[in-house]
Amino acid sequence: xxxxxxxxxxxxxxxxxxxxxxxxxxxxxxxxxxxxxxxxxxxxxxxxxxxxxxxxxxxxxxxxxxxxxxxxxxxxxxxxxxxxxxxxxxxxxxxxxxxxxxxxxxxxxxxxxxxxxxxxxxxxxxxxxxxxxxxxxxxxxxxxxxxxxxxxxxxxxxxxx
Amino acid sequence: xxxxxxxxxxxxxxxxxxxxxxxxxxxxxxxxxxxxxxxxxxxxxxxxxxxxxxxxxxxxxxxxxxxxxxxxxxxxxxxxxxxxxxxxxxxxxxxxxxxxxxxxxxxxxxxxxxxxxxxxxxxxxxxxxxxxxxxxxxxxxxxxxxxxxxxxxxxxxxxxxxxxxxxxxxxxxxxxxxxxxxxxxxxxxxxxxxxxxxxxxxxxxxxxxxxxxxxxxxxxxxxxxxxxxxxxxxxxxxxxxxxxxxxxxxxxxxxxxxxxxxxxxxxxxxxxxxxxxxxxxxxxx
Numbered sequence: 001x002x003x004x005x006x007x008x009x010x011x012x013x014x015x016x017x018x019x020x021x022x023x024x025x026x027x028x029x030x031x032x033x034x035x036x037x038x039x040x041x042x043x044x045x046x047x048x049x050x051x052x053x054x055x056x057x058x059x060x061x062x063x064x065x066x067x068x069x070x071x072x073x074x075x076x077x078x079x080x081x082x083x084x085x086x087x088x089x090x091x092x093x094x095x096x097x098x099x100x101x102x103x104x105x106x107x108x109x110x111x112x113x114x115x116x117x118x119x120x121x122x123x124x125x126x127x128x129x130x131x132x133x134x135x136x137x138x139x140x141x142x143x144x145x146x147x148x149x150x151x152x153x154x155x156x157x158x159x160x161x
Numbered sequence: 162x163x164x165x166x167x168x169x170x171x172x173x174x175x176x177x178x179x180x181x182x183x184x185x186x187x188x189x190x191x192x193x194x195x196x197x198x199x200x201x202x203x204x205x206x207x208x209x210x211x212x213x214x215x216x217x218x219x220x221x222x223x224x225x226x227x228x229x230x231x232x233x234x235x236x237x238x239x240x241x242x243x244x245x246x247x248x249x250x251x252x253x254x255x256x257x258x259x260x261x262x263x264x265x266x267x268x269x270x271x272x273x274x275x276x277x278x279x280x281x282x283x284x285x286x287x288x289x290x291x292x293x294x295x296x297x298x299x300x301x302x303x304x305x306x307x308x309x310x311x312x313x314x315x316x317x318x319x320x321x322x323x324x325x326x327x328x329x330x331x332x333x334x335x336x337x338x339x340x341x342x343x344x345x346x347x348x349x350x351x352x353x354x355x356x357x358x359x360x361x362x363x364x365x366x367x368x369x370x371x372x373x374x375x376x377x378x379x380x381x382x383x384x385x386x387x388x389x390x391x392x393x394x395x396x397x398x399x400x401x402x403x404x405x406x407x408x409x410x411x412x413x414x415x416x417x418x419x420x421x422x423x424x425x426x427x428x429x430x431x432x433x434x435x436x437x438x439x440x441x442x443x444x445x446x
Contacts, residue, residue, distance in 0.1 A: 004164060021164035021207065022197065044195045045262050046348070057235070060261045063194045065187070067164045068209060110260065131347040132259020 008069040010035070011079030019066035026050045028066035029076060037077035037105045041134065048133035051106040051113075052076045058113040060132075077105035080112065087153060088112055091146040099137030107133050111147045119154050121147075166209040170295050170324060173208050178297040178320025180206040186322040188216065188231040189265035191258060192274045208322075215324060219243060224330025227293075230269035230323045234281075235260070237268075247328055248443060249337030249356060249436075253284035256341060259348060269323040275309035276350075278376040282309065283356030284339040286373035286381050288328050296321030306373075309380045332369070335360040336443035340436040341375070342428050344419060351376045352420040355408070355432040359440045365395045370437070372404070377412040377429050384411045387433060396441055404437060405430030 003018040010033065019028050026043075029035040029052070041047035043062045050061040053075040054068075080086045088108050091097070098104045107130065114121060114129045121129070126147050127140075135143065167173045177184045182205030185193055196202045210216050216231040219240050226243055234254030237243055244251045250268075257266045257280050271281045272292065285305040292308055294301050297320040305326070310316045317323075337358040343349035354375030360368050372387040390403035414425040 021162045024194065043198055045191055045258065048259060048261055051261055057233070057264045058261050059264050060259075063189075063191050063262070063265060065164065065190065065194070065207070065209075067166070068187075068190075068211070070166070113260075128347060129260050132261045 004067050006067060006070050008071065009073045011075055017066070021065070021067055023066045024062050025052070025054075025064040025066050025069055025074070026061035028069070029061060029074075032066075035076050035078050039102050039105055041102070041106075046132075046134070047103070047106075048110060048130075049103055049106040051109040051133065053109065053113055056113075056116075058110055075109070077109055080108055086112065088115070088147070088150045091150045091153075092143070095142045095146040095149070097138060097142040097146040098135075103133060103135040103137075107135070107143055111143075111150070114147070115151055115154060119151050121151060123148060162204055163206045164209065165206065166212045168212045168214075170213055170215070173210055173213060173322065174295055174297055174320055176206065176208050177322060182206065184208065184319075186210050189233060189262075189267045189270050191262050191266040192270060192276075210322065213324075222327065226328045228268060228326045228328065230325055231267055233265055233267055234263035246331055247288060247337060249284045249339040249358065249440065250281065250288055250290075250328065253281040253339035253341075253354075253356065256280045256339070268326050272305060272308045272326075273315045273317065273323060275311065275313050275315045275380070277312055277379055277381075278351040278354065279309075279381075280339065280341060280351055280354055280375065282381045283354050283373035283375040284337065285326065285356070286383055287339075287356035287358040287371045288337055289358070289371060291327045291329075292323055293325045293327065294321050295324045300324075302327070306381060306383060312379050332360050334362060334444050335369075336440045336446075338436045338440040338443065340432045340439070342420075342432060350419070353377055353414075353425050353428045353432055355429065355436045357433065357436045357440050359391075359437060359444055361441060361444050365445070367391050367394055367396065367441070372408065372433060372437070374408060374411060374429055374433070377414040377425055382411050384408050384433075386410070391437060396438065401434045401437070405434050408433040 039049040041049035045060045045063045184206040185204045211231045216229040290305040341351040341354040358371045370388045374382045386407035394400035409430045412426040
């Protein structure tokens with residue numbers, strides 16, 4: 001196999017990398033670019049731990065080839081916080097919406113994607129949107145509450161980013 | 162393995178047809194990458210078709226919709242008119258996996274992957290969808306039901322791939338619906354899936370109906386006896402009972418951890434009744 005030379009934007013930064021044709025975007029992010037915030041859970045698109053956005057679309061990085069990223073805009077958990085934590089990150093801390101934390105980056109990226117599309121989701125909409133993000137610690141309730149409250153704050157306009 | 166991302170149909174066909182080893186087209190990748198990871202398929206060539214403009218668009222053609230092979234389920238739901246015209250297709254596409262998976266997974270991929278439990282396939286068969294296949298011998302349009310021919314097997318020849326799916330123009334008073342049974346509320350594979358499409362005249366009489374079942378046989382099953390049972394009726398109890406009985410009679414499912422033969426068979430009838438009532442109500446609006 002010969003490595004492919006790929007250019008993409010990652011969290012707004014022009015990025016170049018080499019990858020094998022069968023290498024996933026998840027492996028590229030973690031092993032080549034040291035962006036290890038994106039986690040590998042199942043590797044088969046079932047757990048959502050590797051959630052990222054590609055051109056604004058929420059996907060599992062384990063189900064995307066690195067080569068597909070050519071010319072695309074990739075956003076990962078590392079792009080979430082600015083100088084301050086993102087409002088979702090603050091709410092997750094406030095609600096203790098995490099325990100071991102391995103699912104948290106995926107939940108945050110997925111929840112941000114929902115709130116960008118719909119800043120007034122019902123609890124049912126939040127639960128369905130996040131159904132592909134698995135957490136084996138919290139039982140989900142705190143996560144759902146944190147997302148609902150962030151949405152409420154965003155609607156009121158009292159958030160930093 | 163080689164990876165190519167051509168920008169024209171001709172280039173993609175030439176690549177796929179020219180490969181002596183195993184070649185696979187890639188659109189959403191939600192089945193292909195899982196199969197590669199498990200070792201079930203080890204392609205020598207992957208041809209990403211998403212850089213071909215015609216695979217990425219939904220266009221009106223006559224009164225119908227031509228849906229590019231790389232259009233995801235989420236994109237179907239975001240279209241300004243498609244969800245009103247074909248709600249059953251859109252609800253089936255949204256049931257395929259999570260938000261993340263539906264953001265990549267396509268109708269064309271669901272069809273070509275040829276899983277008996279594919280959610281969008283009964284919906285497409287009920288819709289009377291046709292599939293545009295491109296290949297070294299040119300372009301052909303076939304019925305959606307002609308693509309899956311067995312568990313995990315499709316009818317495409319070497320070098321061929323699906324460019325687009327076509328949903329025909331809707332007659333007035335028409336709608337569709339898709340329902341499936343799974344043991345939980347989200348993120349599972351259909352135990353039974355039912356796609357229906359119906360047309361009713363202004364007084365409520367069914368003038369046309371199509372009924373297709375998934376996950377109850379090796380491939381999707383269209384149930385013409387069920388269609389005949391309700392055509393010319395106003396979906397009275399007797400017609401619905403005959404529809405359910407015809408669906409049950411069309412089942413030849415497997416026993417597995419998700420459901421027994423008896424359970425799947427009964428559920429097929431129950432879901433068919435519910436799905437046709439939903440489509441019938443939608444068609445009145």
